[in-house]
Amino acid sequence: MDFFIKNLLSVLIFFPVVSIFLLLPVNKKNEWLLRNLSTFLSLVEFIFSLYLFIYFRPNTYKFQFVEKFNWIPSFGASYFLGIDGVSLFLILLTTLLTFVSLLSSYRYIKTHVKEFVILMLLLETFMLGTFAALDVLLFYLFWEFMLIPMYFIIGMWGTGNRVYSAVKFVLYTLSGSLIMLFGLIYIFIMHYDQTGNFTFNILRLYNTHISDGLQLILFIALFLGFAIKIPLFPFHTWLPDAHTEAPTAGSVILAGVLLKFGVYGFFRFAIPLLPRAAFALAPFVIDLSVIGILYGAFVSIVQKDLKRLVAFSSVSHMGFIMLGLFAMSAISIDGSVIQLLNHGIATGALFLFVGMLYERMHTRQIKDFGGIAKKAPIFTALFMISVLASVGLPGLNGFIGEFLILVGAFRSYPVLTIIGASGIIFAAVYLLWMFQRVMFQGVTNPAAENFEDMNLREIITVLPLIILMFFIGFYPMPFLERIDPTVLHFLSAINHHKTVYNLIKLKTGLSNA
């Protein structure tokens, strides 16, 4: 047990891979076993990850569950894992959503079940690795390979223009990642030049001295990689396509976990490595975030496709998160981290419901629905809760995050925060309008007449998410008390660079002029 706890992160990361080997001998025709076994294994993984939560010491910013071995001594790269309050919850979110999305796919994935479950488990490994890695090279390894399973999931089980979407997704994010890689390599080399040691240990790289001008350039390089992943306006156009065509499980993971990596990257890498540039460019990033909030909301309003609507709503929500992060106040960053979870939970749930609608009606066009509430009360109730969580209704999770973000951001950027906050109005507009057109009013589509309510499996699929929506909404302290120390430490580590912020601003202003 002691060994298990000490190496819990490695166990978590590699358990899905081991699961794959358990699944490999299963005959591909035995879909029942494949589905249930993979779901069970992902549940076991989720339960393992709960140990992280149990044994995680709150009220400290120190990395926990640290594991460190030499990996590539020549590059100074090590197998260095560890989590703080931020990555803890992202890992929990990942294991939960993987379980949920596997459970949700029983009806949706009809072909090549074996390949599907294997890819999902493979994806889980890489997602967990990305969150746990404290070594830049290790991080990058996990970060980029993650694209591949996701690419297959979209391309093989997607709908409509799936290949275009999958390829667009990969190329878009890959381009960003490679530019980001350049920035990371550059910092790595700079650190070598200064100390004479090769190291990819992120904690050591934080101490690299980088001149202001260089920070700006490197920040832009890292920014591209992370911003595309988030996706920040105007790098978002891969997202609606990928989300729309992906299978339900793919959309859930994409929205629930993959989008988080961009923000996580900023939090773990871009800002602490290049604090001065981060402070100097924060207004610019916040501009983009606020534009993204409104733009996503506006475009959502006129969408005709359910999934595309939810996808654009992600653009809007991620804008909030970036606003919170770059406002650089403890409150707003706490809010951003909470909101990362919330977005994963709420948008994940929305995709699950849209998936259920699609499974039953074989359409995603909003106009083809209507009057479903009457046929499926449980579905309606749970779907509504998810919609409201996404709207940011107080008492549910979304509110806590958005409120903290806005409260925290308000002091530094009052006008932009107000503009961004108006996004909560539009969120209500597009989501409730969608909900009304889909669920309420009379039945127009004959297919809706035989709309089945959720079965037990589907209820179990969404139930953890629904419970979390209420739990975070009413009692976020277990989350906040773990996140807050991390965030405070994050800020204390970079805050002394804030003093030069105006100077840099002046400089860049001059050089631009």
Add this chain to the structure above:
Amino acid sequence: MDLKILITWLIPLFPLSGWLLWGLFGKYFKGLSGYIASGFVVASFILSVVLFFIVAYSHGFTDTLYPWVYAGIFKTGVSAVIDRLSVIMLVMVTGVSALVHIYSIGYMQGDKGFSRYFSFLNLFVFSMVMLVISNNLLLLYVFWEAVGFCSYILIGFWYEKKSASDAGKKAFIVNRVGDFGFAVGIFLLFATTKTLNYEAVFAAVPSIPAYTTTIIALLLFAGAVGKSAQFPLHVWLPDAMEGPTPVSALIHAATMVTAGVYMVARFHVIFSYSPAASEVVLAIGTFTAFFAAFIALTQFDIKRIIAYSTVSQLGYMFMAVGIGSYTAGIFHLISHAVFKGLLFLTAGSVMHGLSGELDLRKMGGLYSKMKTTAITFIVGGLALSGIPPFSGFFSKDAVLADIYNKGFYFAWVVGEITALMTAFYIFRLIFLAFFGESKLDSDKHAHESPKIMTIPMIILAAFAVIIGFLGMPPFNDSLFYSFLHTDFKNAYNFAPFVNDTPWYALSFISVLAGLSGIYIAYILYIKKSVDPERIKSIFKPVYILSYNKVYIDEIYNFLIVKPLLVFFDFLWKVIDVKVIDGAVNGIAGAFAGFSVKARKIQNGMLMSYILTLSIGAAALLFYYFIR
């Protein structure tokens, strides 16, 4: 745990458990859920009364149930403030809720969403109770929105009707607009004072700059404008009548819509330190009172008339709190809750008797068929019109007297004119519906409602008669005033009394206005000595304006909704698809073009290969020789 603290938290706990119970297991309870739900709320009511007496005979207190959101310096708990203001509100909220619950058992009998209805209703009571007792702005905001949400689902309770679900959505979104302002106000407040706890905020307010206070107050007031349906965000309330009538009684008359007034009263420190903001409150209140009454004059839908009347009466309350007469405002709030709840319940009873008919033009002569309903309705009408000794007289008079004595003569004049109009439209309704000839469709047989509905009506009617005496004039010596005004002792007295006109002089004018309104209605609709059509044609433009609700909805639709939708469509179809995505795809296309060109070099001809090679070599040599 201290007993009073236990009681405090039990009050919201009852309806909360009711909600969970019906929400999760509603279908197993069937008809029983209504009784148990009512029982829960009655229990809350009894506890509220107990708490009321505890507070009345000792003093208020605060308690934190558990730490809620701690992020950096942002620290808020789930905490309650129990003072005289909140216990009064608690008693009113739980009391009216209990009656409406009981009434609903009869009203909603046989509806297939019976359990769902009570679960939502319980949720609403929970939210409203929490709104009243919350001790910090974040918690207040949470339940501020939560009651809005309950209103949304209850308005759209019959979701199969497009108009119902539209109305619910509209209510939610319009409220969100107000809440947006409210939220920004909270941000600014937090940014200025670093706290959201009432006590700490109030302690800090006197020391913050006046213009900041004004901005904060105005932003908070924006929330009140939305929630309490004041102009220009009043548009949702009339549409909200799509919901079940008891819901209108509870949410859209007695409790939720008054939350705005409660909030201003609760934040009297902030508002009183900003005379400018208070003036805005007064102005908006005054205008809305008049404006809504003006629209109510010509409507034919009973519920809409009462709804506009609610908007108008809320205007009175804002007038009161706008001049710093917080006690008077709360008094009008309480008495209005009783008589307006009563009016809605009786209107519901009428609907119930007429199988859902709401059009005045199709009623008439109901008095003989529904005596209890008619009498209680008339009691409510008299209270609304401000005829002594009904409660409306005392409360409205308290408000108007303060307005006059504090020197806001214009507002006072408008208030009196509105009082006249109020009496007119409500008695127009009464006369058209209960008297005269029956214009009912032959297939509709009006009948009295069951006891379970009439008893709550009678109880409310009784209260509508007696509750006014709590504010026995002169108001500033009354029981109610002496009980409550200590809660407002921290307010800055920005509008001192300038006159000392005796209450009976002012009351005389008010009563005169009310009576003349009734008389005009009597002439027009009972005596028919003047043909209403003639009046209509004389004031045709005014009539059309009033009848069409001053075209506010159309203006919003034309000026805001449609242009925005066109703009959003443009954003998506042009900016997103063509510009951004077009650029991305364009780059890909360009590379494909390059590829075609590049492959042309590889044309299969040996000669060109050799030439390429030689040119390459020559270029390299050239490069090194020119260096």
Add this chain to the structure above:
Amino acid sequence: MHNMPSIYGMNFLEKSMLSIIPETVIIIFAFMVLFLAFFEKLAKRKNSYYLSLIGIGFSILYVLMLSDRNISGFYGSVVFNGFEVFLFIAILLSGMFTVLMSKDYMENFGMPAPEYYSLILFGLSAMMFLVSSNNLIMVFLSIEFMSICAYILTGYIKGDTRSTEAALKYFILGAFASAFLLFGAVFIYAATGHLNLYAIHSFLENISYAGSNKAVGGIGIKIYISAGLVMFLVGLAFKMSLFPFHSWTPDAYDGAPTPITNFMATGIKLAAFAIFLRIYSLIYNFNIMNFNDILWLLAVFSMTFGNIAALLSSNIKRLLAYSSIAQAGYILVGIIGGGFYGYSGTLFYLLSYVFMTAGAFAVVIIFENSDIISLDIKRYAGIGYKYPFIAAAMSFFLLSFAGIPLTSGFMGKFYVFSSAVKSGYNWLVLIALLNSAFAAFYYIKIIVKMYMPDKEPASPSLNSSDDNLGIISGTIDDGLMLTIIICLILTLLMGVLPQIFINFANNSADLLWRI
């Protein structure tokens, strides 16, 4: 070998012979294979196939035995040290893969066996000589030896016009480039008076220290040496298939028998880069004439051209040919980056390149052999479902080409790019990275075809196989499978746990670096 005398105590012949033992072993086996043709009973395909494998195995054994030696033989014309050890093993592995791939292919095309295998072995020995040569004569001779073998092997399919045409083009262009190489050697010789690389190195070192412009025959030495080195570079760049000296690559790759394409793509490229690395570190890397900016241009053009041209290729062999041009550009980045890490990175990249290329070509041959799928990428539609393992392996190799992590391609790129960043070639690295992002498109295009066909069942003749891994046992040659598995494991290993390979490359680069 422990009883062998110390190299310092050896006489000339012993020492010289010791330095060429691996090559000698290969040549001996090449002759043995050739002699098999004289005996009808033994002239079966199998025998020459196994004999070649045994020969390569022996040679690897000898290389490993000598791995800690530092020998210079034949008056310094041939050297053998850690650098050679690394490259010999890489080249021999590439030869081994080529042989392994050839068995079924030859039967399909009815090619006579012993000559074929002996030519491969001769080619191998030529490559090894090239790598270990330290003298302009040796360089020229080994290049010609290697090329002649390659010319013949390219045109080996009798009666196939494409094969002949490929040989013709390859030959004419090759000879033309060799002429440049030779003529470059004339100028170097004229400027320095030496043919030994070390001697040229020290000569240049002296004059660069002296700063003098000592004339040979009145014309500035700088012009001579520039002209010589540029023309020499043209010859080498041709073998490395750098733009604009790449033009033979797609045609020769396309027309040649596929195992030979693999041989050219891995072996010849390895040898060419190895000798260039040596000559670069000895001669080009001088301050008096900065060759790096010209290499910079060549690298950028190569990768950009390769990737852009590959974009619309529909023939998988041509696509891989264009891709190999691009890969050459990436490798060059490491050389430009230079220094210990640059050289080590280049060697690492070369090794990883061998495995991924061999793996990819093995897959191509499988489908070429099974006669169901031509070289057109369109025909790859849906094979992901029919042959999951092979398609997965192919995908993995393609991802490695694209430089996705977890593959050796990523580690290699990472290594060479970081060394270039370290030397300050930031723009070059940025262009290279953008190129690899862009290149991912056409690699992914193939994966798309394999796994995401427009319509799912590809052709009715392919029944869904019942076995789980989808390996169509019996129809796939063991040699090919072995190649794929070895390449897969090594590609993965080099991508995940690269340290031992890096150590190996470091040892090898160390010797170059110390010069």
Add this chain to the structure above:
Amino acid sequence: MNNYLIVASIIFCIGALGVIVRKNLIVVFMSLELMFNAANLGFVAVSNRLNLISGDIFVIFVIVVAAAEAAIALGIAIAFYREKGTVDIDKANELKN
């Protein structure tokens, strides 16, 4: 020596031009030989001027290699002629793009 090298360069260029311009396979081969021989001339000249022997040795090797190349060249030419019935190099255009 410069003069020798200039002459050699001219011969080299003539050879290169021949390869580029001529379409007959045999003439192309001959031009290639010319290029090789230009190099030989250079080596001999340098070797002679600097009083070294290594250049001369190189030349001997080059001659041998040229002979081998010629053999291969002719072999390929014959195969090409057999298949296409011509020695025009422009007819070698099957492999492209």
